[in-house]
Amino acid sequence: MKILVINCGSSSLKYQLIDMANENVLAKGLCERIGIDGSKLTHKPAGKDVLEKTEEMPDHQVAVRLVLDALQDPTYGVISNVNEISAVGHRVLHAGKYYSDSIVVNEDVKRVVRSCFDLGPLHNPANLIGIEACEAAMPGIPNVAVFDTAFHQTMPEKAYMYAIPYEYYEKYDIRRYGFHGTSHRFVSKRTIEFGNLNPDNSKVIVCHLGNGGSISAVVNGKCVDTSMGLTPLEGLIMGTRSGDLDPAVVQYIANKEGKNVNEVVDILNKKSGILGVSGVSSDFRDVQKAQKEGNHRADIAIAAFVYRVAKYIGSYAAAMNGVDAITFTAGVGENDAGIRREICSYLGYLGVTLNEEKNKIRGEEVEISGADSKVKVYIIPTNEELAIARETKDLI
Ligand code: AMP
Numbered sequence: 001m002k003i004l005v006i007n008c009g010s011s012s013l014k015y016q017l018i019d020m021a022n023e024n025v026l027a028k029g030l031c032e033r034i035g036i037d038g039s040k041l042t043h044k045p046a047g048k049d050v051l052e053k054t055e056e057m058p059d060h061q062v063a064v065r066l067v068l069d070a071l072q073d074p075t076y077g078v079i080s081n082v083n084e085i086s087a088v089g090h091r092v093l094h095a096g097k098y099y100s101d102s103i104v105v106n107e108d109v110k111r112v113v114r115s116c117f118d119l120g121p122l123h124n125p126a127n128l129i130g131i132e133a134c135e136a137a138m139p140g141i142p143n144v145a146v147f148d149t150a151f152h153q154t155m156p157e158k159a160y161m162y163a164i165p166y167e168y169y170e171k172y173d174i175r176r177y178g179f180h181g182t183s184h185r186f187v188s189k190r191t192i193e194f195g196n197l198n199p200d201n202s203k204v205i206v207c208h209l210g211n212g213g214s215i216s217a218v219v220n221g222k223c224v225d226t227s228m229g230l231t232p233l234e235g236l237i238m239g240t241r242s243g244d245l246d247p248a249v250v251q252y253i254a255n256k257e258g259k260n261v262n263e264v265v266d267i268l269n270k271k272s273g274i275l276g277v278s279g280v281s282s283d284f285r286d287v288q289k290a291q292k293e294g295n296h297r298a299d300i301a302i303a304a305f306v307y308r309v310a311k312y313i314g315s316y317a318a319a320m321n322g323v324d325a326i327t328f329t330a331g332v333g334e335n336d337a338g339i340r341r342e343i344c345s346y347l348g349y350l351g352v353t354l355n356e357e358k359n360k361i362r363g364e365e366v367e368i369s370g371a372d373s374k375v376k377v378y379i380i381p382t383n384e385e386l387a388i389a390r391e392t393k394d395l396i
Pocket of ligand 1: 209210211212239282283284285286330331332335336
């Protein structure tokens with residue numbers, strides 16, 4: 001069975017074709033600058049040369065057609081006919097309060113994705129276009145929506161309510177939703193399996209630390225809290241996002257700079273975080289290089305990032321009344337031994353110790369806690385595409 005995984009952004013489309021018999025990636029690629037001049041497809045078939053094609057892509061429908069052409073190309077292709085694709089799994093950002101699991105797309109599902117446009121204005125419209133483009137190009141082949149918010153729907157009310165007038169929750173569904181759910185579901189499940197934890201009696205904290213970052217608290221496989229909120233802006237300090245701050249900062253900047261609320265929130269999303277504090281980059285590697293060269297702002301940016309992660313781990317250990325395992329994942333979480341060490345250095349009060357040699361391992365599942373550690377610490381590489389493909393396979 002071959003599953004196509006599609007992740008549509010506002011002007012991009014990432015894809016992977018996965019053979020579920022062995023979970024091998026047959027081809028993956030990216031369409032960039034959709035709807036903008038200079039659209040480009042990069043197609044990477046396993047074991048063959050890379051195909052790069054600059055071609056007009058006025059919309060996602062055209063992009064989907066080009067992807068299907070590349071997959072069937074006589075030279076660069078990996079299938080001879082689209083009918084070899086059993087189903088398409090779509091990463092969809094926001095399902096609001098409606099779905100706590102992935103679901104086969106029908107008209108009701110599309111209505112829900114549309115009703116959440118306000119909650120995910122950049123992603124949900126693109127996600128829906130991607131779904132409809134696949135329906136048009138591959139009639140009869142099922143589409144499955146895998147939502148970023150779904151895993152967090154098990155949060156209790158006390159964790160998802162904002163302390164604002166209740167009428168806003170009732171009228172507009174303003175509450176905390178959480179994101180990166182596919183990754184948190186995949187990694188927390190793998191932590192329980194890999195760490196041989198009791199699935200019915202386990203407390204896990206997953207630290208998804210990438211360009212975007214979020215932390216979740218998972219009891220018996222179910223999410224009870226997570227750091228992102230109504231939008232992905234809440235929580236950790238990220239590459240370009242501020243994470244938690246006093247909402248009055250928005251009003252203050254707006255007044256001082258003569259900007260409106262939308263402009264200030266845009267700054268908090270795109271020009272803040274480690275980029276904003278360091279003034280160097282949103283990429284952790286660049287900021288760490290500057291830090292080593294003695295750049296003080298780069299140093300504060302990294303220190304503040306680590307401090308915020310450590311505070312969230314502490315608050316989730318308190319919320320769960322204990323923690324059995326802490327797992328690092330995503331770009332920084334999987335690769336950066338120094339950041340992991342700094343975070344763990346805050347966790348002595350939990351009885352966390354680190355095995356320095358194991359902490360150097362990259363690219364594989366590994367326990368990095370010391371033999372005497374009271375809490376297990378793991379690296380579990382995330383694989384959102386594979387998680388989407390597995391959920392799609394299970395549903396069809
Ligand atoms: P992601 O959003 O999960 O792709 O993560 C992107 C972030 O991971 C970037 O800030 C990178 O600097 C960071 N990252 C990726 N690879 C490494 C690495 N080998 N060492 C340190 N940071 C890394």
